[in-house]
């Protein structure tokens with residue numbers, strides 16, 4: 001694990017979310033999860049602006065300092081994020097409507113705004129840096145979509161969408177909401193997004209590349225910790241309320257986690273190849289450690 005990343009995730013504004021993955025005490029089952037209202041107040045204090053980011057150095061780095069081979073490799077992670085942010089923005093509406101309390105809905109409304117901002121951030125990065133020839137966000141998204149893995153579609157367009165479609169027609173189905181939050185907040189955001197962010201930001205900091213991207217993507221990561229903190233709180237309350245929901249969380253994780261692991265593995269990946277200077281094993285271990293701490297906080301994994 002590299003120095004700058006440890007410093008960033010120890011920053012007061014990151015730790016403020018109370019995401020169990022950022023608390024070593026979560027290994028012993030000692031976590032203090034924020035309430036939905038406290039998470040909302042944190043959102044009010046953690047605003048940022050896509051239009052304020054300066055990508056001029058990034059444009060030079062991308063075209064003049066990063067080799068064509070490396071651009072190809074970097075594109076897998078970047079495009080998975082760009083398309084992933086678009087998918088989660090689109091799917092959150094029915095989940096918010098199905099949330100059983102007003103405090104949950106107020107927080108989820110802020111999360112919809114965040115996810116829209118994340119799409120706008122990637123779109124501006126792709127456009128200012130000149131990554132594709134395409135004009136317009138739809139066209140850039142279509143180009144990015146050609147670069148993701150088949151398991152990406154299985155995860156977002158089948159597993160997540162199936163639950164969200166169910167919630168759109170049956171918003172009172174709390175078990176479907178528990179499954180959707182398990183996929184969305186625990187797996188997509190907690191395991192995939194925060195892991196990708198950790199390694200991509202660390203690699204750029206080590207290489208001294210893409211400073212505008214690093215600035216914006218660090219803000220995205222801070223937002224994601226807040227979202228996962230919401231998911232941890234929600235799932236802990238549901239697990240405490242009914243054994244049926246505990247079972248639903250475990251059953252969903254068993255089905256979804258193996259597909260998520262395939263998304264961490266680029267389609268061009270060969271065994272032993274480093275990913276941003278790390279092995280695939282290290283990347284997996286990071287994702288699993290974060291999941292384990294959150295599951296302890298939810299009460300699904302016994303504290304050893």
Ligand SMILES: [Fe+2]
Pocket residue numbers: 085088114115118220224
């Ligand atoms: Fe996001």
Ligand SMILES: [Fe+2]
Pocket residue numbers: 088115189223224227
């Ligand atoms: Fe998010």
